[in-house]
Amino acid sequence: MMHEFVRVIDVTEIPDPGKTLVDVEGEMVALFHVDGQWYAIDDVCTHDGGPLADGELHGFRIACPRHGAKFDIRTGAALTMPAIRPTRSHEVKVEDGGIWVKLRDVATADGPSAHAVGMPQPSASPSPALASAGSTAGESASEAAASPAPAGLLCEDTVRETLKGVIDPELFVNIVDLGLIYGVTLTRSATDAVKHAISVDMTMTSPACPAGPQLIADTKRVLTQRPDVESVEVRIVMDPPWTPDRMTEAARDQLGIF
Numbered sequence: 001m002m003h004e005f006v007r008v009i010d011v012t013e014i015p016d017p018g019k020t021l022v023d024v025e026g027e028m029v030a031l032f033h034v035d036g037q038w039y040a041i042d043d044v045c046t047h048d049g050g051p052l053a054d055g056e057l058h059g060f061r062i063a064c065p066r067h068g069a070k071f072d073i074r075t076g077a078a079l080t081m082p083a084i085r086p087t088r089s090h091e092v093k094v095e096d097g098g099i100w101v102k103l104r105d106v107a108t109a110d111g112p113s114a115h116a117v118g119m120p121q122p123s124a125s126p127s128p129a130l131a132s133a134g135s136t137a138g139e140s141a142s143e144a145a146a147s148p149a150p151a152g153l154l155c156e157d158t159v160r161e162t163l164k165g166v167i168d169p170e171l172f173v174n175i176v177d178l179g180l181i182y183g184v185t186l187t188r189s190a191t192d193a194v195k196h197a198i199s200v201d202m203t204m205t206s207p208a209c210p211a212g213p214q215l216i217a218d219t220k221r222v223l224t225q226r227p228d229v230e231s232v233e234v235r236i237v238m239d240p241p242w243t244p245d246r247m248t249e250a251a252r253d254q255l256g257i258f
């Protein structure tokens with residue numbers, strides 16, 4: 001579809017640096033004024049639709065107010081997870097004392113997935129942030145931790161190590177280092193001395209996470225492959241919601257977040 005430049009505000013309306021939300025042909029666009037230049041991107045975070053114009057602006061970066069993904073306001077590129085796809089950037093011109101925006105149809109900038117591909121998997125153990133996530137997600141994690149398994153028997157640490165074999169298909173980081181595992185409960189089998197039933201409390205980076213079904217299936221697969229696992233149950237927990245500070249240092253390094 002062909003779009004035309006639309007006058008959205010007067011040049012004097014936003015300070016430098018500054019931002020505002022404008023309507024361009026019925027679409028909400030975040031407009032930025034930085035270092036004397038003007039930029040426009042969709043007011044839509046590609047992670048889960050967060051309103052980017054409400055985020056904090058630092059230089060040429062805007063942080064999504066929902067889960068913290070950062071975007072380059074000049075290109076729409078997704079700079080940090082949990083967003084991996086660019087949001088659309090639009091053409092802007094200054095004319096007749098006004099700011100004019102022309103919509104683009106598709107996003108063109110690359111997200112971080114391009115450089116995340118093929119990076120080595122981190123080996124660090126879960127961070128304190130992850131440990132606290134487990135305790136806030138319910139009783140199951142603390143119960144499991146309170147009764148350490150006898151030597152040689154399956155324990156929560158071993159389950160978490162096994163779960164590092166499950167890789168988020170969009171971020172290329174394992175689900176343990178991403179902080180998606182809120183709790184692990186082991187129950188000894190009634191009929192087999194070495195086997196356990198395992199229940200995993202797991203969250204997603206967003207309620208509409210498209211990778212959800214795959215992550216659940218992979219979690220069940222890696223655990224049921226173990227000879228000491230009798231059954232696996234995966235429960236999806238969205239409260240408390242996932243936030244980037246649940247990631248381990250290793251995951252941050254891998255995703256280039258500092």
Ligand code: FES
Pocket residue numbers: 045046047048049050064065066067068069082083206
């Ligand atoms: S909606 Fe923007 S980071 Fe989740």
